[in-house]
Amino acid sequence: MRTTRQDLLAEEVPLAIHANGEPLAVMMVSPCDLEDFACGFALTELGIARHDLLSVDVQSLLEGIRLDLATRHPLPRHALDPQRWLPGRSGCGICGHRHLEEVVRRPESVGQGPAIASSALEVALAALGKQQPVNAFTGALHAAAWARPDGTLVLVREDVGRHNALDKLIGAMLLGGIDAASGFALVTSRASYEMVAKAATAGMPLLAAISAPTALAVDLAQGCGLTLVGFLRRDRHVVYSHAGRLTAD
Known part of the structure; x- marks a missing residue:
C-alpha cells in the first residue's frame, strides 16, 4: 500500500570562508553552530589558536553563507596560496592541497590525559x-x-x-x-x-x-x-x- 507523508530533510548549504579579507575555502555545511565551526576550523586547518582569532562574522547571502575571520597575525603564506583552496564537499579537508607534505600533517604528541x-x-x-x-x-x-x-x-x-x-x-x-x-x-x-x-x-x-x-x-x-x-x-x-x-x- 502506498502512503504519502511529509518528510524532514537536513539542510546543506555552501559556506565561503575568508580570513582577513582573503578567500580561503568553500565547503558544504549544516548552517548551525557556525561560530563554533570557525574556531575549530581555524585551529585544525589554519593553526590559529583561540587567542589569535579576533572576531568571527557570519553573513547570510543569497548564494549561501560567508564566514569572515579576523586574526591577530597574518596567515601563513601557504594558507593564502590561491591554488591551494578549491571548492570542497561536505567537510572535505584536503581539497586543494597540491603537495604530499601539505596533506599528511603530523600533530604534536597529546598529553597523558585521565584514565x-x-x-x-x-x-x-x-x-x-x-x-x-x-x-x-x-x-x-x-x-x-x-x-x-x-x-x-x-x-x-x-x-x-x-x-x-x-x-x-x-x-x-x-x-x-x-x-x-x-x-x-x-x-x-x-x-x-x-x-x-x-x-x-x-x-x-x-x-x-x-x-x-x-x-x-x-x-x-x-x-x-x-x-x-x-x-x-x-x-x-x-x-x-x-x-x-x-x-x-
Missing part, C-alpha cells in the same frame, strides 16, 4: 542518540561529542560532514574553555586520518568512532600518543593504539 574506563565509552555512546536532535528527524547528520572520563556527555555538535562536526565540537570547547585533555571525543563516523589529526591538534587524548579507522589514522594515532578506538558498540569495541589509557571496569 578512562572501558565502560565509559559505552555510557557515552548510549547517551549520544538522544542528543542528536536534527539527526533524529532527518537521519542525515554526523555527530561529534565530548565526554568526561566517566562517559557523561558535555557537548554534542552535528553536521552533514564528519570533519565539520568535529571542528564544531573543537570550536565549542575552545569557546567554552574546556580542557581537551580532560576527557575523550566520540564521533559517529569512521576514524579517517584527518579526524585523528584534528583530534590530536586539539589535544584530545582519546578518539572513539563507531566505524572503522584507516591504516594511516592508526599510524598517526600511534605516533602522536592518541588512543584510537573503532567499532564502538554498547557491548564491545576495538582499541588500535595506546590501549594503556583505557582501564578495566
Whole structure:
C-alpha cells in the first residue's frame, strides 16, 4: 500500500570562508553552530589558536553563507596560496592541497590525559542518540561529542560532514574553555586520518568512532600518543593504539 507523508530533510548549504579579507575555502555545511565551526576550523586547518582569532562574522547571502575571520597575525603564506583552496564537499579537508607534505600533517604528541574506563565509552555512546536532535528527524547528520572520563556527555555538535562536526565540537570547547585533555571525543563516523589529526591538534587524548579507522589514522594515532578506538558498540569495541589509557571496569 502506498502512503504519502511529509518528510524532514537536513539542510546543506555552501559556506565561503575568508580570513582577513582573503578567500580561503568553500565547503558544504549544516548552517548551525557556525561560530563554533570557525574556531575549530581555524585551529585544525589554519593553526590559529583561540587567542589569535579576533572576531568571527557570519553573513547570510543569497548564494549561501560567508564566514569572515579576523586574526591577530597574518596567515601563513601557504594558507593564502590561491591554488591551494578549491571548492570542497561536505567537510572535505584536503581539497586543494597540491603537495604530499601539505596533506599528511603530523600533530604534536597529546598529553597523558585521565584514565578512562572501558565502560565509559559505552555510557557515552548510549547517551549520544538522544542528543542528536536534527539527526533524529532527518537521519542525515554526523555527530561529534565530548565526554568526561566517566562517559557523561558535555557537548554534542552535528553536521552533514564528519570533519565539520568535529571542528564544531573543537570550536565549542575552545569557546567554552574546556580542557581537551580532560576527557575523550566520540564521533559517529569512521576514524579517517584527518579526524585523528584534528583530534590530536586539539589535544584530545582519546578518539572513539563507531566505524572503522584507516591504516594511516592508526599510524598517526600511534605516533602522536592518541588512543584510537573503532567499532564502538554498547557491548564491545576495538582499541588500535595506546590501549594503556583505557582501564578495566
